[in-house]
Amino acid sequence: MSKYQNKTTVQSRVSLQRNQYRILDASTRNRRLRQMLESLERDNFHEDPHANLVMHKKAPKFEDKNNKFGLSSGSTGRRYNLPRSRLLSLNALIEEDSKNPAPNYLSLNARSLGDKPPTANCAPNPHIPNIQTPVDAKLALFKDIRPAAEHHYLVIPKEHVPNVKYLNKNNIPLLEEMKSFALNYFSTNINNYDVNKLSIEKLPKRSFGVQLFGLLCLIGFVTFYLFLMGDLIHPICFKLGLPTNRSDLASLPYKCTNSNFPLQVTNNRSLTKRLPNCIIVGARKCGTRALLEFLDIHPQIRKVTDELHFFDDERKYNLGLDWYLEQMPLSLESDVVIEKTPAYFVTEYVPERIYAMNGSIKIILIVRDPVTRLISDYAQLASNRKAKKARNIESFEELIMLANGKINSNHKAIRISLYAIYFSRWIKIHVVDGDQFVYDPLSELQKIEDFLGLPSHINRDNFTYNTTKGFYCIRTEDNGQRCLNKNKGRKHPDIHPLVIQKLRRFYDPYNKYFYKLVGRKFAWPG
Ligand SMILES: Nc1ncnc2c1ncn2[C@@H]1O[C@H](COP(=O)(O)OS(=O)(=O)O)[C@@H](OP(=O)(O)O)[C@H]1O
Structure with missing residues (x-):
């Protein structure tokens, strides 16, 4: 074979390979695109801005044998578990439903919260650190065991304030007193402090303060943190623990009143x-989301x-109910604690x-015209x-x-x-x-x-109509x-009337079968 021929063969092989690469590239690109779309679709199913829960770093590992709540981690394959991959025709669905009575969950290892509510750990800490300071009749001041700055002290009222959420304008004198108590201590004991670094926070669970006052079993005392040398500066009013919807805080210190809050909870120790x-x-x-936020107006x-x-989510479920409990807000026994995750349905x-x-848990399901729901789902995906x-x-x-x-x-989304x-x-x-x-909504x-x-x-009076939205x-x-x-109330795309009709x-x-099951009609066009 001549040198020229050899070169041509090599060239054609190269170009063949290039062609092959080109073909390969195209399919890889397609595959990548498909994967990307799939992952976007997965993302889409966690779109609610409140769906991005960061997993707790110290989440306990869950093992069945240690599960004090007695849950099984897997499905027992009961008849009411309709396989996800199988879409029953309506007749098959009705037949299956009529063959089987309503699901009976009594045989599950169910426990009612009323029996023995799981409580957060409020046991007194045997390793009580050194209290450094005067303890006056109403307030105590002591050094934080995990200081966030060189000088980091806490002032805690002995009077029971369950949580910053329960503060109202009646508590202003107490807050003033706490503030001057702290400043008084600092002005006489420590040089070079900065009054701007005085802040109020919810006392973190299992912090020294909780442990010290663990006998009272209170989580969320109002505390003053003095970050004298630290960077942690925020306005004096309630960075933590106060949901934004309940805050009317602006930047004014102590303006933490909300008429929805129960004003007197000081005797209730079961928070x-x-x-x-x-x-x-x-x-x-x-x-x-709107339903959850609107319900939250209710003080209970x-x-x-x-x-x-x-x-x-298997990963979360495997963390166990301890982890789940950890995510809950503080509540009184008479309160209703509500979680929402639409994927559950x-x-x-x-x-x-x-x-x-x-x-005996109460379940709420909100439904809307299935076709509009589907389009809303698509609007979000797009x-x-x-x-x-x-x-x-x-x-x-x-x-x-x-x-x-x-x-x-x-x-x-159809399903x-x-x-x-x-x-x-x-x-x-x-x-x-x-x-x-x-x-x-009312x-x-x-x-x-x-x-x-x-x-x-x-x-x-709790509502006002926003004409723009x-x-x-x-x-x-x-x-x-x-x-x-703005993720709620997106503009829906125009869909061809024939497609709507088909849907x-x-x-x-x-x-219609759903109306029968619920015992209520909805005005969804047929
Ligand atoms: N008051 C109020 N304000 C804003 N939006 C409201 C409200 N009430 C109901 N909706 C409807 O809620 C739809 C979004 O539903 P979800 O919150 O369940 O969505 S999600 O599943 O959590 O992503 C959202 O759907 P789209 O309009 O399709 O975006 C709204 O129509």
């Missing part, structure tokens, strides 16, 4: 972390802000896990993909329809709107009309107060409004 006695399980994109409702995904093994935790600069955003039709023009009943197939797994469930909730909220056995509290928002104390963020036909029988 502690409790597992939820109510869960909003779904459905996704039906108004779960304590919400968990983040979507915890405890029961549907459609995840087959979740009901069993929830009822194993608490057999917006997330756009935000992540995805090159290929499928159209709504591409996602929900098969090439033969049929509805793609395996598409997750979430098939409320009837998930509904019968739940007991003690109250259903909220999400479409009605947009126009008249009537739906009042029904929930009733369902939860709470005194009626939420009223018309087209939604009700919470009226704040200064007559302003607090609305949900309506697809959902109609399932909707």
